[in-house]
Amino acid sequence: EVQLLESGGGLVQPGGSLRLSCAASGFTFSSNAMSWVRQAPGKGLEWVSTISASGGSTYYADSVKGRFTISRDNSKNTLYLQMNSLRGEDTAVYFCAKADRTTVTTAFDYWGQGTLVTVSS
Amino acid sequence: QSVLTQPPSVSGAPGQRVTISCTGSSSNIGAGYDVHWYQQFPGTAPKLLIYGNNNRPSGVPDRFSGSKSGTSASLAITGLQAEDEADYYCQSYDSSLSGWVFGGGTKLTVL
Numbered sequence: 001e002v003q004l005l006e007s008g009g010g011l012v013q014p015g016g017s018l019r020l021s022c023a024a025s026g027f028t029f030s031s032n033a034m035s036w037v038r039q040a041p042g043k044g045l046e047w048v049s050t051i052s053a054s055g056g057s058t059y060y061a062d063s064v065k066g067r068f069t070i071s072r073d074n075s076k077n078t079l080y081l082q083m084n085s086l087r088g089e090d091t092a093v094y095f096c097a098k099a100d101r102t103t104v105t106t107a108f109d110y111w112g113q114g115t116l117v118t119v120s121s
Numbered sequence: 122q123s124v125l126t127q128p129p130s131v132s133g134a135p136g137q138r139v140t141i142s143c144t145g146s147s148s149n150i151g152a153g154y155d156v157h158w159y160q161q162f163p164g165t166a167p168k169l170l171i172y173g174n175n176n177r178p179s180g181v182p183d184r185f186s187g188s189k190s191g192t193s194a195s196l197a198i199t200g201l202q203a204e205d206e207a208d209y210y211c212q213s214y215d216s217s218l219s220g221w222v223f224g225g226g227t228k229l230t231v232l
Contacts, residue, residue: 035221037167044123044226045159045167045210061220095166104214104221107157109178111166 002026002110004096009115016086016119022079022096022112030054030074033099035108036081038092038117048094049081053102064090086119093117124149125211125224132230133201141227143194143211149222151192154214158187158196161208161226170209171196198229206231 008020022034036048049070050059058070069082079096093116097108126144133139143156150156156174159167169178171187174194184205186197194213198205211224 037223045161045212045223047212047221047223050221059220062218100169100172105155105173106214106221107155107169107172107212108159108167109169109172111168113166 002098004098004110004112006094006096006112006115009094009117011118011120012086013121014087014119017082017084018086018117020081020083020094020096020115020117022081024077024079024096024098027098027110029072029077033102033106034072034079035097035099036070036079036094037097037108037111038090038094039114040089040092043092046092050099051079083117086117088119091117091119123225124215124218124222125213127209127211127224127227129225130228130230132232133198134232135201135203137201138197138199139201139229140198141196141209141211141229143196143224145192145194145213145215147192148217149192149213149215150189150194152216154216156187156189156194157212158185159210159212161210163208167210201231203231205229 035050051070093114098110099106100109158171160170161167174189175187
């Protein structure tokens with residue numbers, strides 16, 4: 001059974017930093033691209049970032065480019081999102097999601113339960 | 122403003138058929154990129170409902186179907202049930218943005 005378990009969310013002041021983790025199990029983690037998708041309170045889904053299976057390629061939404069860094073440790077089956085220079089508009093539930101294929105036409109076939117990040121003074 | 126446009130809400134009576142549209146452009150749906158659909162209940166994670174325009178993952182009832190034409194896609198739900206009341210999102214890839222995009226979401230109400 002595929003399981004994705006996020007952690008690391010919490011309350012942080014504007015300008016602060018936070019690192020999210022996503023522990024994966026039930027599939028060959030090193031063979032799949034992984035993504036972060038967020039959802040602001042009462043709003044829709046927003047793609048944040050994607051990393052290739054090897055970690056050699058990374059992609060970011062314009063809204064987080066230069067502030068967020070996605071990474072992975074295939075030896076630990078863990079995905080990360082380092083978030084710096086946080087703003088109020090980054091407040092959201094952050095989901096990690098597994099890509100179902102290795103091309104840009106991928107869907108996100110499994111999702112974690114999400115972790116809440118609140119940016120406020 | 123989402124790159125993919127969905128109606129904010131749709132509704133239907135039990136047993137009826139409803140459709141949810143997803144309108145994109147020549148840099149996403151119109152460019153041939155696949156459209157996927159997700160179902161989300163309040164306070165829970167999204168669930169993949171339709172992938173590759175018209176394919177259902179194992180366990181998804183055949184009451185749910187997807188289609189795509191030109192720069193738009195649609196999700197159809199037949200034999201509407203109370204348990205279908207949820208938010209639905211379309212998703213694709215956008216070559217202009219070099220990233221993945223979601224529709225704004227549609228809230229389905231079963232009357």
